[in-house]
Amino acid sequence: MSKVPMDVVTDIFNRLPVKTLLRFRSLSKPYCSLIDDPDFTNAHLDRSIKTRSNLNIILKGLHLYSVEFDALDNAVPIDYPLSSGAGTEAFGSCNGILAFRLTDKNLALYNPSTRQFRRLPVSEIDPPPGDSCKSGYIFYGFGQDVKTNDYKVVRMVQFNKSDDEDDEGIFYDYEVKVYSLKNDSWRKITKLPPYLRFMFQFFYHLLHRRGYGVLAGGVLHWVMPPRIELGPRNRIVGFDLGNEEFLELPQPECADKNYLLDVAALEGRLCAVCNYDQEKIDVWTMKEYGVKQSWT
Amino acid sequence: MSTTVPKKITLRTADNHEFEVDEAVAMELGTVKTFFDENPDATDEPIPLPNVSSKCLSTIIEYCKFHLSLRARGNDSSSAEEEGKVYDEELIKTHDNESLVELILAVNYLNIKDMLDTLNQGVADRIKNKSVEYVRRFFGIENDYTPEEEAEIRAQYEWAFEGVDPDDD
Numbered sequence: 033m034s035k036v037p038m039d040v041v042t043d044i045f046n047r048l049p050v051k052t053l054l055r056f057r058s059l060s061k062p063y064c065s066l067i068d069d070p071d072f073t074n075a076h077l078d079r080s081i082k083t084r085s086n087l088n089i090i091l092k093g094l095h096l097y098s099v100e101f102d103a104l105d106n107a108v109p110i111d112y113p114l115s116s117g118a119g120t121e122a123f124g125s126c127n128g129i130l131a132f133r134l135t136d137k138n139l140a141l142y143n144p145s146t147r148q149f150r151r152l153p154v155s156e157i158d159p160p161p162g163d164s165c166k167s168g169y170i171f172y173g174f175g176q177d178v179k180t181n182d183y184k185v186v187r188m189v190q191f192n193k194s195d196d197e198d199d200e201g202i203f204y205d206y207e208v209k210v211y212s213l214k215n216d217s218w219r220k221i222t223k224l225p226p227y228l229r230f231m232f233q234f235f236y237h238l239l240h241r242r243g244y245g246v247l248a249g250g251v252l253h254w255v256m257p258p259r260i261e262l263g264p265r266n267r268i269v270g271f272d273l274g275n276e277e278f279l280e281l282p283q284p285e286c287a288d289k290n291y292l293l294d295v296a297a298l299e300g301r302l303c304a305v306c307n308y309d310q311e312k313i314d315v316w317t318m319k320e321y322g323v324k325q326s327w328t
Numbered sequence: 329m330s331t332t333v334p335k336k337i338t339l340r341t342a343d344n345h346e347f348e349v350d351e352a353v354a355m356e357l358g359t360v361k362t363f364f365d366e367n368p369d370a371t372d373e374p375i376p377l378p379n380v381s382s383k384c385l386s387t388i389i390e391y392c393k394f395h396l397s398l399r400a401r402g403n404d405s406s407s408a409e410e411e412g413k414v415y416d417e418e419l420i421k422t423h424d425n426e427s428l429v430e431l432i433l434a435v436n437y438l439n440i441k442d443m444l445d446t447l448n449q450g451v452a453d454r455i456k457n458k459s460v461e462y463v464r465r466f467f468g469i470e471n472d473y474t475p476e477e478e479a480e481i482r483a484q485y486e487w488a489f490e491g492v493d494p495d496d497d
Binding site: 035036037040041043044045047048049051052054055056057058059060061062063064146147 | 489
C-alpha cells in the first residue's frame with residue numbers, strides 16, 4: 033500500500049477526468065476497487081455537477097458530436113457501436129448518460145465518458161385488441177429515479193385507426209411502457225389518465241420535435257397541444273419516474289392567456305416558455321417543484 | 329492573561345526545530361486548534377509535531393500567513409483571489425513530486441483543509457495525463473497484479489491509454 037492515506041488519494045482522484053480514472057484502474061487492485069466503488073463514482077458525479085467540470089455539449093448533425101465545454105471549437109464525433117447508420121436520435125440525457133433511438137424498436141443507453149453502450153431489450157408494441165390499429169407517433173423520455181438511483185426510459189406509443197385518416201386524433205389509444213435499467217426490463221403502465229388521448233397533434237409534434245420528455249425533479253414533462261375547441265389549453269403533463277404515475281402540473285399565472293407553451297429545464301428546475309405569437313417570449317421557472325405559487 | 333500582545337505559540341518539528349508563530353497562524357492548523365480546544369489551560373510548552381519536517385512546516389507557515397493576510401483584506405476580493413491563485417500555482421510548481429507528497433502528508437496530518445484542497449488539485453493536474461507507471465512511482469504504489477491480470481484490466485478500456493504524456497520524472 034502507498035504511504036499516502038486512502039482518503040487523500042480519494043480526494044485527488046475525485047478531481048480527475050473519467051478517462052484518467054479508467055486508466056488508473058490498472059495501478060493496483062486496491063486502487064481499482066476504489067475507482068469501481070459506487071460511492072466513489074457517485075461522489076465523482078456530484079463533484080462534476082457542482083463544479084461544472086467534465087462538461088460536454090452534444091450536437092446533432094448527420095452524426096452526433098461531443099464538444100468539451102472548455103474548448104468549444106473542437107467537436108469530436110461520438111463513436112458508439114452502430115454509429116454508422118445515420119439518423120440516431122438522442123432523445124434524452126441525464127448525468128452524462130445519453131438515451132439513443134436507433135429505430136423505433138432499437139433503443140440504447142450510452143455513456144460517452146466510459147464509452148459503455150447498452151442496448152435495451154426490444155419491447156414489442158402491442159396494439160389494443162379488437163380494432164385494426166397501427167402505431168403512430170412515439171413519445172420518448174429518459175431520466176433518473178433519484179430515490180432508487182435507477183435510470184428509466186419511457187415510451188408512449190399512440191395508435192391510429194388505420195381506416196380513419198382525417199381523425200383529429202382525439203380518441204387515440206396509447207400504450208405506455210417503462211424500462212428500468214436496474215431490472216433491465218420493460219413494464220407496461222396500465223393506469224393512464226384520460227387526458228393522455230389529447231397528447232398528440234400532427235403539426236405540433238412533427239414540426240417542433242416536442243416528443244422528447246423534459247426532465248426536472250425526477251419527473252419527465254411533455255406539453256399537451258392546445259385544443260381550443262375542447263377547452264383545455266396548453267397543459268403540462270408529467271410522468272413521475274419514482275412511482276411511475278402521470279400527473280398534471282400547475283401553470284404560471286399569466287395575464288394574457290394567448291400563448292404557445294413549451295417546457296424546458298434549467299439547472300434542474302422546470303421552465304415554462306410562453307411564446308406570444310412570435311412577438312414576445314416569457315420564461316417562467318418553477319422554484320419549488322409542483323407548487324403553482326413558485327412560478328417566477 | 330494579557331490580550332494586548334498577540335499570543336505566540338511554539339511548534340516543534342520532527343527534526344527538533346522550534347517555530348514561534350502568532351496564535352492566529354497556529355489556529356489555521358486544525359490539529360493544533362483541536363489540541364487547544366481540548367486543553368484550554370495548556371502551558372506555553374512547545375507543541376511537538378512528530379510527523380512534520382522543518383522544511384514542510386516553514387512552507388506551511390508561509391502559506392497560512394499569506395492566506396490570512398489575503399482574507400484580512402476582505403473587500404477587494406477579486407484581486408485577492410487572483411493573488412491567491414498565483415501564489416498557489418507557484419507553490420505547486422516549486423515542489424517536485426517527492427516533496428509535494430511529503431508536503432501533502434504534513435498538511436493532511438495538520439488538517440489544513442484549504443491548503444490540502446490546493447495541493448490535491450495540484451496533484452490531480454499533474455498526474456491527469458500521466459502513465460500508470462508514473463503514478464505508481466508518484467504515490468509509491470505497489471503493483472499487485474500478475475502480468476496476465478494487468479493485461480486484462482488494461483484491455484477493458486484500451487482507449488483510455490491513448491494520448492498519455494511521456495514520463496518526465
